[in-house]
Amino acid sequence: MTEFDVVLRGYDRLAVDSLVQAVDAAGDDQDQIDAAIRKTGRLPVVLRGYHSAQVDAWLARRRAGDSSVGPEPGTPAVELSVVLRGYRPTETDALLATVAAALEGSDPIRRAEALRAITEVQLPVGFRGYDRSQIDAYLRQAAQALRAS
Structure with missing residues (x-):
């Protein structure tokens, strides 16, 4: 089953689900997938x-013949919404930069440090900041990706 993150502004879920179903029904027939x-x-x-x-x-990936399901492995999506009471952007951006660098690289020390930073972080909340549920979901997904490799 293909799963995508739900975000504030994104592709219509019903339309995408119908497309995924049609592409999956095509199997490995690239002409049917393209159609x-x-x-x-x-x-x-x-x-x-x-x-x-x-x-x-x-x-x-499907157009290129790759039949893997779901979002790109190891690349959690993050689309940040600003809300009235959220994580302060300065500290959050620094943590996200550390996590992104670890996910993009293959250095085990950098990955371990990023995982430690995720588990030990206590991001401060400000009057206007990033949506806490979005950041928390991203960090959970990033931690899974860091543990998996």
Whole structure:
């Protein structure tokens, strides 16, 4: 089953689910996959939908003949919303930069340090900051990716 993160502005979930079902039904027949993608056309963007970068990456992989499911492995998506009471951006951006560098590289020490930073972090909350649930979900997903490798 293909799963994508739900974000504030993303592709319509029903349209994406229908496309995924059509592509999966095509199996490994690249002509049928391409036809299903062309038939769907441009995916509509809605207020709460699937993360567009994840869906686009999945479509690109399917067009290239890669049948792996879900978002790009090891690359948690993060689309940051600013809310009235959220994590302060300065500290959060620093942590996210550390995590992103560890995920992109293969240095085991850097990955261990990023994992430690995730587990020990206590991000300060400010009047206007990043949505805490989005950051927490991203950090859980990043920690899983760091543990997996």
